[in-house]
Amino acid sequence: GDDGLGAHPRILRRPCDARDAAQVERLFAEARAAGELRFVAHNIGGNVRFGALQTTERVFRKVWELCALSAFLVGKEAAAAMAAHGGGGTIAFTGATASTRGAAGFGAFASAMHAKRGFAQALAKEVGPLGIHVCHLVVDAPIDTAFVRENFLPRDATLARRMLPPEDVASAILAMHKQPARAWAFEMDLRSQHEPW
Template sequence: MTAVDFREADEVEKFVASVEARSGPVKLAVHNIGANVRFSVADTSERVYRKTWELAALSAFHFAKALGPRMATRGEGTLIFTGATASTRGAANFSAFAGAMHAKRALAQSLARELGPSGVHVAHVIIDGPIDTPFVRQIVGDTAFEALRAKGGLLDPAAIAQAYWALHEQPKTCWTQEIDLRPWTEKF
């Protein structure tokens, strides 16, 4: 496994070129980098705001720049950008995260219009809710995690993957540009 800093355009370009040299053309790629931070605007430093934007928005641009033209030249491919509720609305204490995720969503919308006519499907997926992963268990703690699981409040990673694959397999005559995925008990 190669570590790649997606905030650096050259690293992303080299990574994509090496993947395609080893495995052939990339047909489906998912950008799933975010930086969920929670600080009041008074407590958000410029450094935190900038790093949050670099991780969520700038990395998405580098991802798209390295893959989009390749896919467009071939006339096929799917680029999926994972977003969050913060992609569509800001909330108190999430100015850095919401700003970055709004930018990622706007990028996906622009790319859908730019690359779609070349045969590249671009979609933005809003993940609204905690995902059944060890990382989420660590964040919320064992008791809260098990309570969420018991009430059906966790998104199943396999179900998310299935939804992403379904986007990739959609016929060109009926593409989805944005979907929301959430557990059935999520309040929205």
């Protein structure tokens, strides 16, 4: 069936420090040269836990660069590339619970994720009339990765039933990408049936 990306999508995968404007510009120049850009996902986050009194300026700045600055740089270049081809396409940003509410010990992360969500919302309003769908997925649960299993599962036995399979997160983003322009959602929040909220 149609996956919303075309019968034979051309996927460009390159290493890139998305906090570096020059690297992001080079990545999108290469993407433009490869053809029309129809889908971009920004999945970067920097979840750290430090109380406000223990958070250094360096930690705060690094988390902001990872979450907010990279979202701006990627979103700007993606929108420009899509607009250059006459519009159309999807720019999907993944967020977290911290995108909509702060929690004790997560001040740096919550402020950066709020900024990412705010930028995505502003970009959606700016480029929506060009046919570019900008959306934001709030992932309100841990994602089942080797990192989470190794670093968090040993400390929290309830985590196993609350984790989201990465393919289910990808399916949710793809569902937003496939929405018709007459019924676009800006935001979806995703969690397992066992996640308290």
